Amino acid sequence: MRAPPDRRRSGCFARPSTGVLCWLALLLPLLVALLPGNARAVPSFAQQTGQPCAACHVGAFGPQLKQYGRDFKLNGYVAGDGKSHGPPLAVSTQLSFTHTNNAQPGPAAPDFAPNNNVAIDQTSGYYAGRVTPWLGAFAQVTYDGVAKQLHIDNTDVRSSHDTDLFDEDLVYGFTANNSPTVSDLWNSTPVWGFPYNSSKLAPTPLAATLIDGGLGQRVAGGGTYMMWNDLVYAEVDVYRGLGYDVLNATGIVPVAGTDKTRGLIPYWRLALQQNFGRSYVELGTYGLSASVEPGGIDVPGAADWFTDSALDANYQFVFNPKSVTSDMISAHATVIHEDASLKASAALVGAQQTHELNTFRADVSYSIAATVTPTIQYFQTVGTTDATYWGTPNGSANSNGMIAEIAFVPFGKPDSFISWGNIRFAVQYISYFTFNGSSHAAAANNALYFSVWAAAHF
């Protein structure tokens, strides 16, 4: 039975006392940027390089990268205009409104209503830029306004160098980071893939591969990468799961009863890229293999093993390469195949001993003058049916649907009268054809998400 719509004002702005704080959090980046002589560019990467957001990012706002953005990251976040800008500190915040087709049975999250929620999704602080001439960092600390929790977010510290190999350029380096694919250069892989922000107050499918966010901030590791002749990219990293005490200290919750990884987790990445005139193409593969204790329970002699193998592709077409505000087509796709051996889960809950899970996503956007960027994505996850493992009503892991989004970014261009800040307005609609194995009730989870995302540099 469909629950009656709940139109109560809820969440962040529910009470006048917290409402003021909510508005301050939203406006903080802009207020900081307005301080004369203090704030200059947004984010800190832009200030360090003297480049507008549109030089690095499709649609003049992160995280979708253009060629220059990928080069900047590949070369260790250290490229700059030769001037001294002080520590590369920045701040951002996201305010949102979420409406789902059907109200949820209970609160969408503690202190929120079942539907029609206004929230400060998150407020983040960054150290993003050069540490030394050979060391750079993207380090993010986030206050999650829905979970009401401060935590360490995406972090990638890297050192990059260049030399020649077979008379061609070789860029190589080292990365220390806390999530597989956070160090990746392309937006086809999970951490930086579309959608770039989404509601934390709308239902999401239960089944996902391990590499698709399952290890984010719950591991730490590092490795080495190289790009040869601007053609071949390779990266190998090794991760180790963080203990419950470390997760508690870094704010990664929930902790108790969550999965633990055992031993080392190898991650690999190989990609080929090439420009063909105004077109850019990338084809690649990536993956990892990990041993997991389900629920953090040590089952003697048994563990769950996951091996994720993925293919990905990127295509970009820039209409006028001389202009960073040129119209641009950008497309990404990935398919992730997961093989799982669930001996521990079989012993604990009677799950089937072997599972497969396949995820496919493809999106395409058309950025108009780096200002208005409509994007559409198809997503699909299909896997082994197992009621005891997935916890879905019919045991199915299957979900699929589409996301349509339109984003508006007024600043971040060479001629923007504001060079110290940027803001992104976006409307996103998620439509499910199948949700957790059910197609007839899938549309109840469809969600309209309006977000305002502001960023500034200190």
Next chain:
Amino acid sequence: MRFGTVAAAAASLLVVAATVHATTTTIEQSGQQFSEKSATLATGDSITFANHDDVTHNINVINDDDDATDLGLQKPGENLTFKFDKAGRFKVRCSIHPSMKMTVNVK
């Protein structure tokens, strides 16, 4: 005395001739790339870098000893000229755009 005068005049002519023959090559910066990946010059020749992008560049010319000459920030539409007055192999880089790479061989 007369021989010395003639020799001085000849030397002057050579200098003038060398000056006359020094050439300037124009390299475009477009799409955050140099229009050429390499160039071969004679000693005393120059390159004019023409910024056809709508963003700032910062060209550095790096000699065999890894000593860099920073040509400074170059705004959109600006031209910068650098004279290569010593023989050698030079790397030309944009400190802002790491993929902008060019090699200049000066003979």
